[in-house]
Amino acid sequence: MCGIAGLILGDPKATTAAIDIHESLYYLQHRGQDAAGITVSQGGRVYQAKGNGLVSKVMSDGARLQQLPGNLGIGHLRYPTAGSSSASEAQPFYVNAPFGLCMSVNGNLINVEELREFLDVVARRHINSDSDSELLLNVYAHALGELGKSRVNSEDIFAALRAVYEKCQGAFACAVMIAGFGILGFRDANGIRPLCIGSRPSLTLDGATDYFMASESVALKQLGFSNIRDIKPGEAVFIQKGGAPIFRQVVKQRSYTPDIFEFCYFARPDTISDGISVYRSRQNMGIELAKRMREVLGDKVIDEIDVVVPVPETSNTSAAALAEQLNKPYSNAFVKNRYVFRTFILPNQGLRKQSVRRKLSPIECEFEGRNVLVVDDSLVRGTTSREIVQMVRECKAKKVIFASCSPAITNQHIYGIDLADPSELAAHGRTTEEIAKYIQADHLVYLSLDGLKEACMNAAGKDCEVEDFEVGVFSGKYVTGVPEGYFEHLSLLRKNKKRKATAAGLTVVGPREPSENAVVVTSSGPVNGADPEHREDISIHNFASEIQR
Structure with missing residues (x-):
């Protein structure tokens, strides 16, 4: 359970997408307190700030936003699952090929070993973390690259998504930024994890429209967005710079079964999720x-x-x-x-x-x-x-x-x-x-x-x-089914996580050690080092890794 957000401003000359994304993350902070991140794009260049901690810490109470220019971007709040909570797993994730893709994911995949083997043996893509979200991004990146095009259109964006639905099992709601081109949102075929989208008139260009997607409707409403609708199971929406949303049913809806825990616990009471008032549902629970x-x-x-x-x-x-x-x-x-x-x-x-x-x-x-x-x-x-x-x-x-x-x-x-x-x-x-x-x-x-x-x-x-709800935690029956050996895999992940936590508690890091709370992402993996802003061999800048003075 994480929080995700994606924004594209109607004014192509605007540079303030990070400001709205940053504010939206405060309305979603309850969904994850382990790590936060924002990635934006301006003129095809990608800028990023992410790391472990609350939004206020990672973004230095908003001071970092001036280093994140862009008219489109995505944000993420991480709630750690059974795997690692290392800073390298803070999202959004980025791959430079093809086209500079960044992705924020809310959910969990249940066939990770199968995906790792595919990406290693078939796609020949390097995976830099233990996060299944990075796997999902690379599956999509590989499918998009396999189209063999130097430039893509909306049809290509949707066509490549079919590979994600074919290969990735589990629950996911995703916000994707294609550098300098547009943003994409999509949801698993059972609608387990939530995602909605809304619009508002541009604040800087008459006649233009801003579009925003997020895990909960409250994040949209508080920023002045209306015409809010849920992304349906198996559905995707793509908004190109200067364009209107294009909705596409990428795969057939298997079911419409959101996770009932959203209503019990995770969602804010002022959220409407999949047409259901969280506040009213909780009133009814009392009755x-x-x-x-x-x-x-x-x-x-x-x-x-x-x-x-x-x-x-x-x-x-x-x-x-x-x-x-x-x-x-x-x-x-x-x-x-x-x-x-x-x-x-x-x-x-x-x-x-x-x-x-x-x-x-x-x-x-x-x-x-x-x-x-x-x-x-x-x-x-x-x-x-x-x-x-x-x-x-x-x-x-x-x-x-x-x-x-x-x-x-x-x-x-x-x-x-x-x-x-x-x-x-x-x-x-x-x-x-x-x-x-x-x-x-x-x-x-x-x-x-x-x-x-x-x-x-x-x-x-x-x-x-x-139609119904995902209630596997109560009944033991999961809407997607469970691959053989998956529970053993989860148990092993938890044991490894506890072992690492114990070891970390005994480790003393000197004051001059590189920060573990943020990384500079390059095509070859994370690099901790000085002055990332002026390096010429990287394609994404993570300003949250700079030393505060």
């Missing part, structure tokens, strides 16, 4: 959860509840609706420190556990002597939930009931969200009663899968075309 609680706990236990408290912030909307349905007081009794990482996204369990108390501070008087219903969006490993229950008990609550707005998570997520190895999941091999005991709650209630689906579908607008 459905109230029904479920009555079924599971009965009226006696519910009558004893004194207060409903959400774990901020994703569950706030659901908890408020739940409290209304149960006719119970609602209290924002946890104060959130907004300057701490989301615990779900933190890379290991030790950091997640420490971060809970840094992130949440209880208002003790709201808990003392009361029977408390704590509501959270999900329960994954149980680390956060257990710590929260303990905090409530330390505030001298009489009873703690824990309610999850999603069903029990019993399986791995394979489409870009690194939940956990199955053995680390709280629901792995445990009954609901055993999980309640594990997190030290008096009672635990999960929303049913049918209830969750109904909550989302009831939030759909009249033009919504969603």
Whole structure:
């Protein structure tokens, strides 16, 4: 799960695309806090700033934007999956041939070994990282190069995309910049990962139109874009400089099944995704959860509840609706420190556990002597939930009931969200009663899968075309199927990641070592070195790697 953005300004002389892309990334920051990047193009030249950290850090609170001139570009926010979190995997990725392609990817491929072999043996393309997104870019670059043209048109752009759909299995939503030519957006044939596009009148050229694509509609709305529509499964859109969007159904839609976790957790509440209001879906989750609680706990236990408290912030909307349905007081009794990482996204369990108390501070008087219903969006490993229950008990609550707005998570997520190895999941091999005991709650209630689906579908607008949802984490049934050996591959990646993290924790880097937070990308791989702006042997400048003075 990452955040992507792509913009082309209607004024061909404009140089400010990076400013809008930069602002949009703040509206998408919740989708990934591990790394950020912006790549733009001006006159066929490519400029880039990317590295590990939040947008504000990588872009030096906007100071870097003056070094990113261009009238078209793409942006990316990385949430690390089971692989590495190294700076070399910060996106957008770039290849100089053919035509100077840059790509931002949200998703995860499940046939990476097959793709690596193809790119090595058949395409003879060098892969510089462990990221499957780089594989996807190179598959597309190879297909575009195989057309054998020195110049391409929109038909060529779409024709080459067919190779991506034929070879790449999994979930993906992508924004592509072709240097000095245009931007391309496309989405997997099941619509698992989100992507939308909108337009606005040019701010600098009368009669011209700017076009912007992003993971969530809120990023478009906040920048003044309207006429927002979702890219459909298997569909692509290409906008050439000075032109209008060309939409093309590249491959037949296999299904329309967005990942339901977008609605449970990841998307902002003010987003409309695939015709479904995230805010309304979360309200409905609270309503459905109230029904479920009555079924599971009965009226006696519910009558004893004194207060409903959400774990901020994703569950706030659901908890408020739940409290209304149960006719119970609602209290924002946890104060959130907004300057701490989301615990779900933190890379290991030790950091997640420490971060809970840094992130949440209880208002003790709201808990003392009361029977408390704590509501959270999900329960994954149980680390956060257990710590929260303990905090409530330390505030001298009489009873703690824990309610999850999603069903029990019993399986791995394979489409870009690194939940956990199955053995680390709280629901792995445990009954609901055993999980309640594990997190030290008096009672635990999960929303049913049918209830969750109904909550989302009831939030759909009249033009919504969603057929169902990707719910593999709850059911073990994945819309794409799973190649043999893939789960073992994921497990190995996680073990290697932990091993590297342990080793990194023992490594001391001297003050004069090259920065590991950003790279200068060349045709032969990453180069850390001084004065990248004036090197003549590179075709892309990453100004985020320069030393701050």
